[in-house]
Amino acid sequence: MSGHYSFTSCFAPFIESMITEKRNAGFQYEHAEWILHKFDEFCNQEQVETPVITQELAGKWGTLRKTETKVTLAGRISVLRQLSLYMQAYGIKCYVPRNFTRKSNRSAYVLSIEEIQSLFLEIDSYQPTINAEVFHRLALEYRILFRMLFCCGLRVSEARKLRLDTVDLENGVLKIYQSKGSNDRLVYLPDDLRQLCCEYLKIMTVKYKIKSEWFFPASDPAKVLQVASVGKRFHRAWEQTPYAREGALQPTV
Numbered sequence: 001m002s003g004h005y006s007f008t009s010c011f012a013p014f015i016e017s018m019i020t021e022k023r024n025a026g027f028q029y030e031h032a033e034w035i036l037h038k039f040d041e042f043c044n045q046e047q048v049e050t051p052v053i054t055q056e057l058a059g060k061w062g063t064l065r066k067t068e069t070k071v072t073l074a075g076r077i078s079v080l081r082q083l084s085l086y087m088q089a090y091g092i093k094c095y096v097p098r099n100f101t102r103k104s105n106r107s108a109y110v111l112s113i114e115e116i117q118s119l120f121l122e123i124d125s126y127q128p129t130i131n132a133e134v135f136h137r138l139a140l141e142y143r144i145l146f147r148m149l150f151c152c153g154l155r156v157s158e159a160r161k162l163r164l165d166t167v168d169l170e171n172g173v174l175k176i177y178q179s180k181g182s183n184d185r186l187v188y189l190p191d192d193l194r195q196l197c198c199e200y201l202k203i204m205t206v207k208y209k210i211k212s213e214w215f216f217p218a219s220d221p222a223k224v225l226q227v228a229s230v231g232k233r234f235h236r237a238w239e240q241t242p243y244a245r246e247g248a249l250q251p252t253v
Contacts, residue, residue: 004033009043010051011083018086025186035079053084053094062097081153085188089172096190098150111251115243116150122237134219137208141216141225142233144200149253152187156253160225162215169198 007015015036022029042061061080064073077097084094098111111119123146128135148159158176166175172189189197204210212221218229234253238244 004030005037005040007037007040009040010049011040011043014051014083014087014090014092015040018083021086022186027184027186031075032079032082035076036083038076039080039083051087052092053080053087053096055095058084058095058097078153082185082187085152085190088190089188096151096153098153115241115251118241118243119237120146122240126237133208137204137210138219140200140203142230144196145216145225145230146234146237146253147193147196148189151190151193154187156227156230160216160227160230163213164215165213167197167215169194169201 009015019029019033019036022032039061043057046057046060048057058077058080062073062077064070081097084096087094088096124143126139126142128139145159148154149156152159152174154174154176162174166177168175169189172191172194174187174189176185176187210217210221214221214224216225217223218225231253238251
């Protein structure tokens with residue numbers, strides 16, 4: 001049991017274990033514990049009996065309430081992402097909600113499986129119009145970066161500013177320092193993404209001879225990718241999918 005709340009839902013063992021691990025790593029994790037307590041109560045109210053975070057459950061939890069702001073909602077979704085990734089690390093297939101949202105007054109929009117597949121098909125198949133090594137290297141970086149955004153729920157600023165010494169690929173853990181609200185946190189990589197990151201680093205060092213402190217270096221390896229560049233690449237990929245419609249609301253990163 002954690003120090004402040006009692007957890008009684010079917011997710012209780014995972015919630016308590018994750019809180020303990022976070023605190024052993026030096027994080028206070030007090031506000032997140034409160035959110036997990038509310039999620040625990042929510043699961044009891046919904047009579048959830050199987051400890052698996054499904055897309056349906058995440059969608060219900062991710063509905064904007066009348067008394068909360070979008071910032072508060074984003075915080076609730078972020079903590080649920082952490083729990084999903086933590087459970088995945090123990091071999092439990094959980095849905096990982098992601099902040100690819102469309103503007104809405106009432107609820108967070110979650111891309112469908114078909115939209116996600118179509119989006120990543122475009123991201124993965126992109127070939128630079130200029131046949132230069134640096135552009136092929138950046139295309140590779142975006143394939144990994146967008147997976148990290150989607151699977152781990154990182155903010156764009158957190159992902160693009162990752163340093164090599166904060167990425168522990170042996171244990172599949174990202175160390176995020178001075179995140180929103182000046183908080184530090186640990187983020188767990190799904191094992192398939194961890195393996196992709198290992199292959200990515202090997203290509204970056206062996207093929208492209210990159211020596212940089214950044215996990216996602218810009219065209220100048222001494223610098224980080226610009227947020228505008230990430231947004232531009234995302235929208236370029238989305239506009240190539242059959243789900244992009246002129247005048248319609250667009251998902252964002």
